[in-house]
Amino acid sequence: MRASRPANILLLGAGHAHLEVARRGCEFAAAGHSLTLIDPGAFWYSGMATGMLGGAWGAEADRLDPAPLIRRAGGRFVAGAAAAIDRAAKTVTLESGETLPYDFLSLNIGSVTAAPFALDAPGVWPVKPIENLYRLRAALEAGEGAADILVIGGGAAGCECAANLLALARRTGRDLRVTLASSAPRLLEDWPPDAARAMAAFLTRHGATLRLNAPVADLAPGAARLQSGETLPFTHALIATGLKVPPLIESFILRSPGLPGRHEGLPQDPRAGLTVTETLQSPEDPAIFAAGDCAAIAGHSRPNLGVFGVRAAPTLARNLLAAANGQPLRRYRPQPLWFSALDLGNGSALARYGPLWAKGRAMQWLKRWLDERFMRRYR
Numbered sequence: 001m002r003a004s005r006p007a008n009i010l011l012l013g014a015g016h017a018h019l020e021v022a023r024r025g026c027e028f029a030a031a032g033h034s035l036t037l038i039d040p041g042a043f044w045y046s047g048m049a050t051g052m053l054g055g056a057w058g059a060e061a062d063r064l065d066p067a068p069l070i071r072r073a074g075g076r077f078v079a080g081a082a083a084a085i086d087r088a089a090k091t092v093t094l095e096s097g098e099t100l101p102y103d104f105l106s107l108n109i110g111s112v113t114a115a116p117f118a119l120d121a122p123g124v125w126p127v128k129p130i131e132n133l134y135r136l137r138a139a140l141e142a143g144e145g146a147a148d149i150l151v152i153g154g155g156a157a158g159c160e161c162a163a164n165l166l167a168l169a170r171r172t173g174r175d176l177r178v179t180l181a182s183s184a185p186r187l188l189e190d191w192p193p194d195a196a197r198a199m200a201a202f203l204t205r206h207g208a209t210l211r212l213n214a215p216v217a218d219l220a221p222g223a224a225r226l227q228s229g230e231t232l233p234f235t236h237a238l239i240a241t242g243l244k245v246p247p248l249i250e251s252f253i254l255r256s257p258g259l260p261g262r263h264e265g266l267p268q269d270p271r272a273g274l275t276v277t278e279t280l281q282s283p284e285d286p287a288i289f290a291a292g293d294c295a296a297i298a299g300h301s302r303p304n305l306g307v308f309g310v311r312a313a314p315t316l317a318r319n320l321l322a323a324a325n326g327q328p329l330r331r332y333r334p335q336p337l338w339f340s341a342l343d344l345g346n347g348s349a350l351a352r353y354g355p356l357w358a359k360g361r362a363m364q365w366l367k368r369w370l371d372e373r374f375m376r377r378y379r
């Protein structure tokens with residue numbers, strides 16, 4: 001259908017949801033709209049990132065170039081990172097200084113590592129951006145002799161990374177001494193307790209040292225200081241203490257007093273992400289849409305998982321097109337239960353679906369099948 005007025009739609013960030021919007025770019029072109037995807041350059045898939053860290057596959061299996069995806073669908077790709085969004089002027093300014101106008105702006109720029117201490121000491125690797133896992137593996141493969149690897153954080157990312165660092169040690173024959181430190185009394189606090197115990201048993205059986213109830217106060221070169229005063233030495237420290245919205249989104253919300261959706265009593269915490277309704281549109285600014293980790297869907301609190309961006313993607317694509325065409329929007333309701341699987345680096349995975357969990361090779365087979373199907377769709 002041809003719209004009465006062609007719209008200029010900017011997609012900021014090649015996150016999970018925008019890959020699908022980009023893939024469907026020809027629907028926008030057919031309606032006379034212009035679709036532009038802005039991203040620094042590569043999509044790194046977290047679902048396969050720990051397998052890459054463990055050496056099961058290379059970076060090329062985990063990374064895809066979003067430029068051909070959108071170009072093939074009749075859209076435009078701009079390589080760069082957004083530095084500022086101006087709602088009044090309806091523009092996005094890139095770090096390069098280039099300014100791009102929009103009629104509709106969609107945000108899918110993911111999240112960054114959140115930590116209660118500074119991350120600027122040498123040998124410190126925040127788990128996001130995912131590319132860091134590739135760099136850490138390269139550094140470990142290039143090194144020699146024994147190395148102390150400190151994983152800080154006992155959630156899904158920390159446990160999966162620890163398991164795959166142990167796998168990298170087995171693959172390379174390097175003496176990598178893996179310690180996992182967590183402030184929590186147990187691993188995987190939001191998983192069923194038996195699953196968490198299975199993870200703890202797996203990690204210790206494969207040689208990791210677990211330090212629970214051990215909050216890290218700060219990092220110095222080569223050592224983490226615990227709140228108890230004890231120090232844990234490290235050659236490399238991998239930080240998996242949680243995810244938060246990128247500074248761009250945080251400052252955008254703080255500088256846009258109308259945006260959090262206060263008239264509907266919606267959450268206003270900028271750390272939770274840009275508030276959108278179930279239509280994925282800002283309740284305060286109909287020109288702005290958001291999905292994935294950088295968005296907070298009113299009434300639905302969810303963990304930061306790529307799977308929610310994947311599920312939101314068809315609604316986002318449809319609603320961006322509908323908004324540009326002046327048509328009504330549809331609603332997306334995040335699923336209450338989801339499948340999660342943690343790659344254990346030995347051909348098996350620990351998986352859960354709500355309160356149910358299982359461990360074994362079949363779980364890893366299912367995880368790989370889902371992950372590879374996702375990557376194939378956008379290559």
Ligand SMILES: Cc1cc2nc3c(=O)[nH]c(=O)nc-3n(C[C@H](O)[C@H](O)[C@H](O)COP(=O)(O)OP(=O)(O)OC[C@H]3O[C@@H](n4cnc5c(N)ncnc54)[C@H](O)[C@@H]3O)c2cc1C
Pocket residue numbers: 012013014015016017038039040041042043044046047048049050080081082083108109110111127128157160161246248291292293294304305306307308309341
């Ligand atoms: C080790 C690890 C393993 C994980 N495993 C899983 C898993 O198995 N399954 C799962 O569902 N979740 C997993 N997660 C969580 C998952 O990584 C995130 O929830 C997911 O990446 C969020 O996806 P997104 O679509 O919001 O954004 P992302 O996929 O992170 O994409 C954001 C994109 O925006 C770009 N961008 C960032 N800033 C800018 C800017 N200023 N301008 C332009 N572009 C920008 C980035 O370069 C990136 O391409 C894992 C996380 C970690 C750390």
